[in-house]
Amino acid sequence: MSTKSTSSSLKISSSSPLAAAGKPKEFMALPGWLRRAIRDENVMLFLLGVRWLSLLPPLLQVLGPNQYKNILDWLVLGAAIATNVALSVYNDWFDRQLLRRPCLLAVDLLLAALFLALTGGSESPYGLYAMAPLLAGAFFFEMRGGLLSALALSAFYVPLLAFAPREFSLVAVLGQVMGFFLIALMFGYPSVLLRRLKSANEELQQAQADIARGTALATLGKTVAHVSHEVRNPLVTMGGFARQMQRHPENAEMVRHHSEIIAQETHRLELLLNDVLTVARPTPLQFTRGNVHEVLDRACLLAGGDKKNVNFVKDYDPSLPWLYFNAPSLLRALLNVLRNAVQVMPDGGNIQIATRFNSAAEHAHIIITDSGPGIPDTLLKTIFEPFVTGREEGTGLGLAITRQIIHEHGGTLHAQNLEGKSGGAQFTFELPLAPKND
Numbered sequence: 137m138s139t140k141s142t143s144s145s146l147k148i149s150s151s152s153p154l155a156a157a158g159k160p161k162e163f164m165a166l167p168g169w170l171r172r173a174i175r176d177e178n179v180m181l182f183l184l185g186v187r188w189l190s191l192l193p194p195l196l197q198v199l200g201p202n203q204y205k206n207i208l209d210w211l212v213l214g215a216a217i218a219t220n221v222a223l224s225v226y227n228d229w230f231d232r233q234l235l236r237r238p239c240l241l242a243v244d245l246l247l248a249a250l251f252l253a254l255t256g257g258s259e260s261p262y263g264l265y266a267m268a269p270l271l272a273g274a275f276f277f278e279m280r281g282g283l284l285s286a287l288a289l290s291a292f293y294v295p296l297l298a299f300a301p302r303e304f305s306l307v308a309v310l311g312q313v314m315g316f317f318l319i320a321l322m323f324g325y326p327s328v329l330l331r332r333l334k335s336a337n338e339e340l341q342q343a344q345a346d347i348a349r350g351t352a353l354a355t356l357g358k359t360v361a362h363v364s365h366e367v368r369n370p371l372v373t374m375g376g377f378a379r380q381m382q383r384h385p386e387n388a389e390m391v392r393h394h395s396e397i398i399a400q401e402t403h404r405l406e407l408l409l410n411d412v413l414t415v416a417r418p419t420p421l422q423f424t425r426g427n428v429h430e431v432l433d434r435a436c437l438l439a440g441g442d443k444k445n446v447n448f449v450k451d452y453d454p455s456l457p458w459l460y461f462n463a464p465s466l467l468r469a470l471l472n473v474l475r476n477a478v479q480v481m482p483d484g485g486n487i488q489i490a491t492r493f494n495s496a497a498e499h500a501h502i503i504i505t506d507s508g509p510g511i512p513d514t515l516l517k518t519i520f521e522p523f524v525t526g527r528e529e530g531t532g533l534g535l536a537i538t539r540q541i542i543h544e545h546g547g548t549l550h551a552q553n554l555e556g557k558s559g560g561a562q563f564t565f566e567l568p569l570a571p572k573n574d
Contacts, residue, residue, distance in 0.1 A: 188220055
């Protein structure tokens with residue numbers, strides 16, 4: 137007989153988000169019964185397979201030359217096969233019934249004892265077949281269930297030997313009975329440990345879920361506070377200018393000036409909200425094969441703008457092959473880093489852009505180094521977190537979006553300060569030749 141779990145705490149539905157999280161698509165595409173067997177949530181499916189394999193010795197004995205061959209052997213073999221067919225077809229029904237009525241295991245034990253007694257006792261080829269209900273009792277009802285199953289099997293088996301058509305040895309029977317209890321102990325104790333392990337794992341998952349929920353709420357609170365702060369100032373400015381325009385609509389110059397400021401603040405709010413939505417709800421990217429050096433050239437052109445005192449020094453690796461990437465998002469990621477480098481060097485300086493190809497790992501490296509003051513030590517470890525910024529006018533979302541884009545490309549992004557006279561900050565992008573499919 138078979139069951140999926142002894143309690144609801146030991147089972148996670150295969151259709152639940154928790155069970156599906158982190159599962160490969162190939163695994164989730166497998167049939168439900170096979171997924172349960174792989175996850176060890178239905179050990180009795182394995183035991184059902186053991187039952188069928190255990191019928192091979194008696195089948196060979198019946199088919200082969202044997203002095204004890206008679207109609208009884210055929211009847212017992214037929215009964216065992218019929219029992220297996222019933223257990224296989226009605227496996228789920230037996231699962232539920234066994235949980236509700238554990239005493240049904242006694243029927244299985246009685247059949248096993250009958251097969252053993254009628255086919256040779258200690259020399260019966262059905263020895264392995266009798267182990268299945270013992271394992272079921274030990275695994276699903278722990279140590280006590282295993283010992284009670286061994287006791288029931290022995291109580292059924294020993295009296296039935298009186299009707300055995302063959303002679304048997306008392307010493308062999310005693311050893312066989314002791315083997316029943318030994319198997320119950322061997323599988324009963326590990327089942328207790330497994331229950332505790334599953335219970336501890338469930339508690340750990342719950343604790344992790346609570347921590348994740350608390351972290352999400354804390355992040356949400358921080359996001360709301362920062363966004364409300366960033367939105368409040370432009371709204372106050374826009375509201376004040378709008379009221380002045382209402383009071384003095386005849387002042388055309390003032391209306392024009394205030395209208396321009398309101399339009400600028402509106403555009404600033406749009407950019408802020410777009411950045412927040414990008415971090416909170418990223419969209420899937422479409423990748424095409426292209427030359428990353430062309431994207432770098434365009435990023436340098438846009439980042440430099442009219443800054444005549446900023447010099448871009450390019451050191452491209454000619455052996456770097458074309459990559460698969462999303463050009464608009466990668467351009468945005470590079471621009472965020474380059475524009476930050478330009479902004480931290482108001483008096484000008486050098487920005488070095490180098491590319492390298494790691495043929496062994498099949499990765500491309502993009503290294504951007506500026507000659508600015510570097511990243512403050514207090515921000516270095518959290519520079520890629522949302523709303524972390526060293527500039528008063530910054531939103532702290534640029535580098536968070538950059539890291540998110542690089543992760544969506546299957547790459548990594550690191551930042552460090554350079555030592556020595558030149559100083560400055562260095563950002564290293566590591567991108568695969570093609571993003572891996574999930």
